Amino acid sequence: MNNLQLSNFIGGEYSAPVNGAYLPLYNPATGAAYGQVPDSSSADVQAAYKAAKQAFPAWSVTPAEQRFQVLNRIAELIDERREELARAESKDQGKPVWLARNEMIRSAQNFRFFATAAMQFASESHAMEDKAINYTLRQPIGVVGCISPWNLPLYLFSWKIAPALAAGNCVIAKPSEFTPVTAWMLGQICQDAGLPAGVLNIVQGLGPSVGQSMVEHPGIKAISFTGGTATGKHLAATAAPMFKKLSLELGGKNPNMIFADAQLDKAVKTTVSSSFLNQGEICLCGSRVFIERSVYEEVKTQLVQAAKEMKVGPPDAEDIRMGAIVSKPHYEKVLSYIELAKQEGATVLAGGLAVFPEGHEQGWYIAPTILENLAFDCRCNQEEIFGPVITLTPFDTEEEVLMMANSTEYGLAATLWTENLTRAHRMASQLQMGIVWINCWLLRDLRTPFGGAKSSGVGREGGWEAMRFFTEPKNVCVSLS
Numbered sequence: 001m002n003n004l005q006l007s008n009f010i011g012g013e014y015s016a017p018v019n020g021a022y023l024p025l026y027n028p029a030t031g032a033a034y035g036q037v038p039d040s041s042s043a044d045v046q047a048a049y050k051a052a053k054q055a056f057p058a059w060s061v062t063p064a065e066q067r068f069q070v071l072n073r074i075a076e077l078i079d080e081r082r083e084e085l086a087r088a089e090s091k092d093q094g095k096p097v098w099l100a101r102n103e104m105i106r107s108a109q110n111f112r113f114f115a116t117a118a119m120q121f122a123s124e125s126h127a128m129e130d131k132a133i134n135y136t137l138r139q140p141i142g143v144v145g146c147i148s149p150w151n152l153p154l155y156l157f158s159w160k161i162a163p164a165l166a167a168g169n170c171v172i173a174k175p176s177e178f179t180p181v182t183a184w185m186l187g188q189i190c191q192d193a194g195l196p197a198g199v200l201n202i203v204q205g206l207g208p209s210v211g212q213s214m215v216e217h218p219g220i221k222a223i224s225f226t227g228g229t230a231t232g233k234h235l236a237a238t239a240a241p242m243f244k245k246l247s248l249e250l251g252g253k254n255p256n257m258i259f260a261d262a263q264l265d266k267a268v269k270t271t272v273s274s275s276f277l278n279q280g281e282i283c284l285c286g287s288r289v290f291i292e293r294s295v296y297e298e299v300k301t302q303l304v305q306a307a308k309e310m311k312v313g314p315p316d317a318e319d320i321r322m323g324a325i326v327s328k329p330h331y332e333k334v335l336s337y338i339e340l341a342k343q344e345g346a347t348v349l350a351g352g353l354a355v356f357p358e359g360h361e362q363g364w365y366i367a368p369t370i371l372e373n374l375a376f377d378c379r380c381n382q383e384e385i386f387g388p389v390i391t392l393t394p395f396d397t398e399e400e401v402l403m404m405a406n407s408t409e410y411g412l413a414a415t416l417w418t419e420n421l422t423r424a425h426r427m428a429s430q431l432q433m434g435i436v437w438i439n440c441w442l443l444r445d446l447r448t449p450f451g452g453a454k455s456s457g458v459g460r461e462g463g464w465e466a467m468r469f470f471t472e473p474k475n476v477c478v479s480l481s
């Protein structure tokens with residue numbers, strides 16, 4: 001797939017951007033450009049809007065069973081093309097190909113899950129004794145926008161698109177300009193699955209042009225956005241005067257708390273994943289590891305050993321644990337945080353530098369990095385780094401670790417390792433987070449509400465929450481007298 005030229009997918013057809021402009025597409029494993037992605041403009045968003053608006057009347061009344069069948073077929077086709085999609089995702093994003101395969105399974109699950117939701121989602125009714133009966137219609141909103149980031153490209157793109165379509169909306173979707181390839185491939189899959197033209201439109205390009213045009217477009221009534229907190233803030237300010245419905249899934253700085261009474265082997269093994277999976281580029285990664293002082297040295301030694309043994313290399317090698325960082329700017333950002341940590345007094349226990357695998361010296365690789373001796377309120381412990389960098393901090397009491405865990409502006413997810421059941425529940429209720437994992441990490445049931453508190457987001461997605469977000473409730477009250 002060298003010299004790959006991507007296009008937009010509008011009105012059921014692949015098309016070049018109106019302005020004819022393209023951006024280079026880079027392979028993080030080599031640092032070299034391998035294709036081009038449309039640098040679309042508001043003209044393409046407008047064309048997508050026209051197509052979506054035209055498709056909406058028919059799609060919004062398509063029987064749920066037919067919506068189920070099309071979405072389910074999309075899931076089957078993703079499964080059938082898993083290897084091809086996984087290789088494309090790995091090349092585009094830098095993630096190990098084995099991990100990309102898992103993410104393609106989840107992308108198919110997203111469509112399969114919301115296909116069934118289309119069949120199950122129903123009106124509620126509320127009887128007022130003998131006076132009246134209310135029923136609440138949940139109607140599709142119309143044309144909605146989905147904007148996704150680069151870290152889990154098809155996984156998060158499909159997580160938004162599937163419920164939007166299941167609920168009967170027509171969609172304009174924009175993947176990240178850094179990782180557009182699998183979204184581009186999804187257009188063909190949707191067409192092969194029989195999704196009517198215009199129901200899903202994919203516009204490629206930059207956030208400040210394509211994304212911004214979507215948010216500013218008066219006809220796009222709701223936006224589901226996953227990305228950084230600063231972008232989310234800007235997006236919310238733009239959308240507010242139009243009273244747009246917004247779902248914002250934003251950044252995190254997640255605490256991972258290990259108590260002395262935990263099953264330490266399991267805690268350490270999972271912590272290695274929750275720190276470094278996908279090069280630490282998962283919004284749910286636990287970047288602040290708090291360890292009870294009596295087991296601090298033991299846990300630290302094991303984590304450092306695991307990090308030092310971790311193989312970093314080209315993403316298409318099956319035996320690597322970590323691949324390349326998604327882009328040059330992000331690679332430089334992560335390295336700059338490691339430098340900042342040193343200035344803030346950190347001791348580097350593992351990694352702390354770039355890696356240059358043989359034959360891939362120009363790629364963007366960073367060693368799994370473990371830091372200690374940082375104050376809980378220093379910048380490296382407060383700001384999202386979003387790379388393979390964790391900090392270790394000892395604690396003495398439950399109150400102390402709770403205070404440190406809740407000390408950032410973020411509130412996405414927390415992980416707790418303890419065999420003390422009452423403590424686990426007590427802490428879960430006091431952690432200011434959208435998600436708390438107890439003795440596990442990244443275990444996801446797609447029915448549960450997903451999202452963050454504080455600066456980690458507004459609203460929840462997943463299950464009925466997503467179906468509710470993508471519908472407008474209308475209560476109808478009928479007198480019985």
Ligand code: NAD
Pocket residue numbers: 147148149150151152156174175176177205206207208210211212215226227228229231232234235249250251252282283384386412451452456457
């Ligand atoms: P980003 O905010 O830079 O970009 C996200 C998307 O928004 C991209 O498609 C981008 O092109 C677009 N965009 C940028 N400016 C825009 C604008 N003005 N208007 C509309 N769209 C615009 O984020 P990123 O760097 O791609 O992703 C990393 C961030 O995403 C991290 O902060 C991470 O924590 C977060 N994230 C959160 C979750 C979650 O579920 N909470 C999941 C994954 C990633």
